[in-house]
Amino acid sequence: MYYIGVDLGGTNIAAGIVDEDGRIIRKKSVPTNRERSSEEIVNDISKLIVDIMNEEGLTPQNLHSIGIGSPGIHDRENGVIIYNNNLNFKNVPVREEIQKKVPVPVYLENDANCAAIAESVAGAAKGEDFAIIITIGTGIGGAIISDRKLYIGFNGAGGELGHMVIQANGESCTCGRKGCWEAYSSATALIDQTKAAAEKNPGSKIYELVNGDLTKINAKTAFDAAKMGDKTGIEVVDNYITYFAEGLANIVNIFQPGVIVIGGGVSKEGEYLLKPLREKIRNITYSSHGLEEGKIVTAKMGNDAGIVGAAFISKA
Secondary structure: OEEEEEEEOOOEEEEEEEOOOOOEEEEEEEEOOOOOOHHHHHHHHHHHHHHHHHHHOOOHHHEEEEEEEEOOEEEOOOOEEEEEOOOOEEEEOHHHHHHHHOOOOEEEEEHHHHHHHHHHHHOOOOOOOEEEEEEEOOOEEEEEEEOOEEEOOOOOOOOOHHHOEOOOOOOEOOOOOEOEOHHHHOHHHHHHHHHHHHHHOOOOHHHHHOOOOHHHOOOOHHHHHHHOOOHHHHHHHHHHHHHHHHHHHHHHHHHOOOEEEEEEHHHHHOHHHHHHHHHHHHHHOHHHOOOOOOEEEEOOOHHHHHHHHHHOHHHO
């Protein structure tokens, strides 16, 4: 039997066919175009699923289940995305719509929880009793693994770590609050911070990296500039890591996890990100006073975490 996992992100919708061992045997993606209606986006999800099934020669009888991972709050029992602030989804009956095209069990889960499932089963948190998985993307996803099981709270909405406030009355967040960690430490926030800094410093190497077109700035640009010794890039990266550390320090103080796994595009910076991050956290956490400290590592599953984790929601 095979599983299909769908990673519904703010930028792309990715779907993959996964075997029993967690190997992706076929995958495909399309742009989300998140300004569209929920009906159009869900229709694209259904089409993507049908397309990869046809390409692999599979029928519903070959599938164990389909899993959908997306940001926000879900009614897992009824297969409804209750709220997704990045896509403007409210009470969207995803399961019902997909089952019209592919009549197999359909499961929904928060995308960060899907990444956690993948990392816990086969990645950087494998074998850990208590772990926190942070995924940096359009927003910040958080997931909690306790006793090797996904913790979701009594109402299923637990783990929304990106929406803890780190700055009262700070930057506006897509959730409607101000000062959320996500508003400072997501990839989206880093891009905005890089653009703002470049506009104030026209001599920065950031302009060189994007050929003078600031619309081409991505989450890697500031790090690349910093590695070139660019003062503006260094300042952007340092400020970004400071914001990131504030949120992680809160998580460490509350949970004291054995490992924090950081995924998403920014995590590809590796030790250039992790070394100063660990140093900043060590200076502001309670456990720094002589207690054993947990590890902070990058995710191992890479871009496939969302697909593999979504595929195995039924097993979580």
